[in-house]
Amino acid sequence: MIQVRYSTSPTSVETAHASDLSENFLVEDLFETGEVHAVYTHDDRLVVGGAVPGSGQLDLPAWTEVLGVDSHLQRRELGIINVGESGHVLVDGEKFELDHLDGLFVGRGCEVVFAGADAAFYFVSAVAHVSHPTVALSHADVEPVALGTTEGASVRNLYKYAWGNDLATAGLQFGITVISNGSVWNTMPPHLHDRRTEVYLYVDLAEDDRVFHFLGKPGATRHLVVANRQAVISPPWSIHAGAGTGSYAFIWAMSGENNEYTDLSLLSLEEL
Template sequence: MIQVRYSTSPATAETATTADLRENFLVPDLFVSGEVRGTYTHDDRMVIGGAQPGADELDLPAWTEVLGTDHHLERRELGVINVGSAGHVVVDGEKFELEHLDGLYVGRGSEVSFGGAEAAFYFVSAPAHATYPTQALSHSEVEPVSLGSAEAANERNLFRYAWGQDLRTSVLQFGVTVVARGSVWNTFPPHLHDRRTEVYCYVDLAEDDRVFHFLGRPGATRHLVLRNREAVISPPWSIHSGAGTGSYAFIWAMAGENNTYTDLSPVALEEL
């Protein structure tokens, strides 16, 4: 099952209803036991997906009717992060064991399947111009970057899995940010990526907790309310920031014209 989302203009977002915003930017219901689900966005041609194997092993679908290829990664590269319990990903016959929040980069041209009764794999793919080696990315071995402060309620650890250095990719960047207990804000103050689309997937929320995600042009922001394991598409013209009612983490993934991590434009709070 795959959905298609078309690009939207910032002017449209400013006058949209809440239902319109959710239809255009929210990606819910990614994780259903025994299924692989995806959403294709025309913003930088990214695919956002979730695979929850349950009792069976699941192949990464080709989704030929949308991607136009016989295999999903025929012209794409892939980033995977396990948001459930221990599981495995098989790439061209090689098995990679992934614990909670462990990641995997898969290069163009590979065949992929997912396994693990209690695992839940979030993935993002993007068009690739070259083929780079598959690489496992252990969450416990990635040195985090400490950001924010407890006083500003935005203390968090940024785990960069693929970010334009160390690991070579064509355009894909992804990683995990874990918000410290007692803090609520992520990516605050916010910024813009004129040359990249970014997708957030919020994870590790309690059942009754929510994240209020802010999007839109500076000075004309809107918000969406997200539950655990829901994603939101952030076009290049939109800020991306949020605040949660309890502890949480989020997976960020980007694709676009380049993979220079620092290619961004800060937005001062006075502009919001």
């Protein structure tokens, strides 16, 4: 199953009802056992999805009626992170084992199959004009970047999986940020990616915990209340920041005009 989301105006967010914000930006039901669910957003043509194989295997669907192709990766590249327990992904028949938070980059033109009784695979695909090799990305082998301060309740480790330097992609960037115990903010002050759409998937939250995710233009922000394994789509004009009621992590993924990780606009608290 795939859902289509259309681009929105920043001014519409300022006066939107809470239900309108959820309908346009919150992705709630990606992970259903035995199924592949996804959302196609017209913002930079990203597809975000979840595959939960259960006792069988699941092919990455082509969704021809939306993507206009016979194979999902005919004109796209793919990032995958396992947010469940151990499983594996077959890429053109080659097996890649993925433990919790391990990632995989898959280049244009490949066929993908998901497997693992207790695995839950999150994936993001983006339009690609060239093909790059498939690369396994072990969470344990990625050197984290330490960010934030204890005083600001924002201590976190940033794991860059694909970000425009060490791993060649056509435009897709993705990775994961793990918030340290006792901290709540995933970023503050926030920033803008004027040339890229970004999606956050919040993971590893306790059942009763939530993240208050802020979005909108600086000076006119709104918020969403987000549970475990739910995602938020951030158009290029929107900030993206959040604070959690307990420990959590989030998977970030971007695509747009370039894959320069530092191509962003920093904001001050006064600008909010």
